[in-house]
Amino acid sequence: MRRISLLACGIRQSSSQIYIIPDTLVGVEGYRSYLVLGNAPEDAQEYSWHRGANDTEGNMIISYDSTSDSRQYGPMYSGREALSNAGNLLIIRAQLNDTGNYTVRVDAINGTQRATGWLKIQELEIPGISVNTSSVVEDMESVAAVCDTNATNVTWYVDYIPVSSNSRMTVSPDGKTLIIQRFSHSDKPLQFGPYYVLLWTNPNDFNGVLSAEIGSQVEMECVSYSRPESKYRWMHNGSLLSFSEKNITLLNLTWDQMGRYRCIGENPVTQLTFYQEVQVQAPCHIGVHDLRPGGQDQMGKEVRDPIGAG
Template sequence: MCAGEGILPPGPLSGAVAGMVKFTTTLTPPERPFLSVSWNFKGVNIITSTSINITEPGHTNRISLDRTTGTLELRNLIMEDSGEYTVTIIPDGGLQEQGRITLNIYAPITGATIRSPAAVLIEDRSATNLTCEASGSISTRLWMKDGQPVETSDSISLSMDNRTVFIRPVRSSSHGTYQCQISNPVSSMTAAFNLTVNYGPHNMTITGPAAASTGHRVMLQCMAASVPLANFNWMFNGNVTNVNTSMFVIERFEGKNTGNYTCTARNTVTMKEKSTVLNLRASCSAPRWSFSVFVISTLA
């Protein structure tokens, strides 16, 4: 009969290749030394301690035994050290005590990277995938985008092992920084990849006053969400101007400056363009600021 089946923690115990682990028992040193302490691995006694220590040749110089508690230290770990370990202790004048624990060895994670096919991606027209790779014992892969977990949707899916993210098609929301955290119980590593999706122009607006007083300086700012940045040009009352920046400046407002200011944004990669209009009126009072809401969308 055996007593003390719980003299080892439940486990499993984790260790890294080339590292060290300790199989620590729950025993306190007895008043009289144990008659025998024996550790067994895969049916082989790797060390037996009575009046002398007998160590299995394959573990010579790799193990140390604390004779007072039965605790074993195993060094220079290799993958083949994974498995179940059994300790058997015979006290002086007591019942035999035994414990079992499983050791899992992992190769540390190295060389984490994210691969993606080289291509120019355009929203709603292109598809791509991101593949997370690393060396070592991989237990888990966790995907993040711009600091938030990647969630599956009608355009985003994951492979069964979380190794690859499929994006079909890419959208403006697909643009950003993706991270893959690869881990096992003894190490982790994170790789990052900046995915560029060409999109837009979207969300066209002109900011500026809806009315201005004579003699005042007026600034109209055209904005659009676009990757790459959009090119801008302006028209006034249907006539082409020489302004091709996002800012239209009227140095000294006069009556002749009243009318419709049309800003057109064009993306040279998506070949899309959008226009929006602001109607500027003359006013004797302080100018009021407004946002344009009329948008014309074209695909060149």
């Protein structure tokens, strides 16, 4: 299992000082990252987020003015950021180049405060496992399994129980090799997962909602990790589709194709099943990629904050 490191700067100096909550500064490529503002003053009038260790206009990402309920977009805005009314910054589908310092400025009636934090985005690594043999004589021969990973902290599991060196199992000093003496059918090291199911979409979904125009192309892909490889099933509005691949492409979206899609990944050997869902709908509620101050959605309504009030 790969662990994600966290570096943070900016120390909370007093009970009234704003700060960026450290636990939110963990990021994984392709996932949402939240930078949550702590101890914001009740009389805050404007929140402004910037790339880097200062709050100049040239490195501004996005700001929110609570007095006018409006947002401004700066030179560092990539189209993947959104700012809540409470001053929290959301980065959708974080990228490796999102790594770096982030500075938030809060302008309040009683003065201005700043806080800086370091966000580290790392790759999601799915390790591979190889073994030295495909068949053994039970209770007589041994099996060596090697984890192909660059991680420095590796934990082995057999039947979901962490493995430590004992009379039958030996873990190498670097943790990457597991040797099982007198291999038995109950060890089952070649059968595992899935541990999760990820659902990638194009256009990007926001909080499980994918906004797409009628006639546009929509792509959905299921990703999971198991051995043997996962089998996939898809459901649309509660009905099972005949489609059994990991990818679905809707070339020309119709009204009948709108609704909730569920991707189910299952391992027929371990009998473990996971699923993820996404709601495909017309952009009546504008998505974060189209968000602009003073804009309107298709129904002529004023654009609102996609994250909500908090």
